[in-house]
Amino acid sequence: MTDYSTPLFYIVAAVVLIPAVLMVTFRNLIYSAAAMILCFIGVAMVFVTLNAELLAISQVLIYVGAISILIMFAIMLTRQRSGEIRLFFHRQAWLALPAALALAVTMAVVLSRASFSTTPGPRNPGTSDLSNLLFDQYAFPFELVSLVLLVAIVGAILLARRERRR
Amino acid sequence: MTPLQHYLALSVALFAIGAWGVMARRSIIVVVMSLELMLNAANIALVAFSNYSPGTPGRGEVFVFFVLAVAAAEVAIGLAIGIAMYRLRERLDVDELDELKG
Numbered sequence: 001m002t003d004y005s006t007p008l009f010y011i012v013a014a015v016v017l018i019p020a021v022l023m024v025t026f027r028n029l030i031y032s033a034a035a036m037i038l039c040f041i042g043v044a045m046v047f048v049t050l051n052a053e054l055l056a057i058s059q060v061l062i063y064v065g066a067i068s069i070l071i072m073f074a075i076m077l078t079r080q081r082s083g084e085i086r087l088f089f090h091r092q093a094w095l096a097l098p099a100a101l102a103l104a105v106t107m108a109v110v111l112s113r114a115s116f117s118t119t120p121g122p123r124n125p126g127t128s129d130l131s132n133l134l135f136d137q138y139a140f141p142f143e144l145v146s147l148v149l150l151v152a153i154v155g156a157i158l159l160a161r162r163e164r165r166r
Numbered sequence: 167m168t169p170l171q172h173y174l175a176l177s178v179a180l181f182a183i184g185a186w187g188v189m190a191r192r193s194i195i196v197v198v199m200s201l202e203l204m205l206n207a208a209n210i211a212l213v214a215f216s217n218y219s220p221g222t223p224g225r226g227e228v229f230v231f232f233v234l235a236v237a238a239a240e241v242a243i244g245l246a247i248g249i250a251m252y253r254l255r256e257r258l259d260v261d262e263l264d265e266l267k268g
Contacts, residue, residue: 152239
């Protein structure tokens with residue numbers, strides 16, 4: 001049987017990277033958000049190719065479902081009233097691209113020099129093994145994360161609430 | 167099997183694109199979106215290492231679950247800051263926030 005995993009990976013990587021570049025370059029915020037959703041779907045596909053089905057489903061639920069809707073709402077709540085939106089790039093934006101490229105080259109060099117095992121070890125476990133790990137060994141961090149989310153909800157309401165006139 | 171290096175290269179590229187967005191764009195909403203891109207890049211690296219390296223399987227995946235939760239909290243707070251800023255200034259430009267400049 002022919003191994004199609006590598007060509008499949010290139011297709012999935014294109015679904016991740018092309019919308020990511022479009023997201024940064026689109027001038028319309030709604031177009032940017034749409035490109036971001038496509039990029040998140042691509043990341044979910046990457047998770048599927050890595051045998052992490054539960055994470056792929058969580059990615060679609062949390063990023064494609066919840067976070068995208070939140071960002072869409074924020075865009076629509078903050079429409080500029082007068083005239084069209086004129087904020088795209090900083091004046092020094094041309095410096096940002098070489099800086100990001102330098103960051104990428106640095107990380108690539110570090111990764112190519114690092115020595116880690118690349119032999120296919122144990123695969124990512126199935127859903128039942130993963131939930132055993134999450135609710136047994138990592139039960140305390142799991143509960144702590146719920147506290148973080150509660151604090152975030154309270155903080156978001158406090159920040160976005162309209163100020164009362166005294 | 168696709169080699170691990172391919173996934174790491176994808177992760178590096180996505181992280182750099184996210185950093186570019188954070189540095190280049192003025193709108194605070196696009197900055198938050200670019201931050202999410204960078205978190206996704208880190209998630210890809212974590213899941214890839216979890217799938218390829220020996221040791222207890224699934225540790226990296228558990229990590230990604232926690233990253234997802236923290237990312238959701240971060241987006242909620244970031245967008246609330248954006249909306250509060252819009253109420254004060256009627257703008258979304260991060261250059262406007264320069265009160266701490268000496």
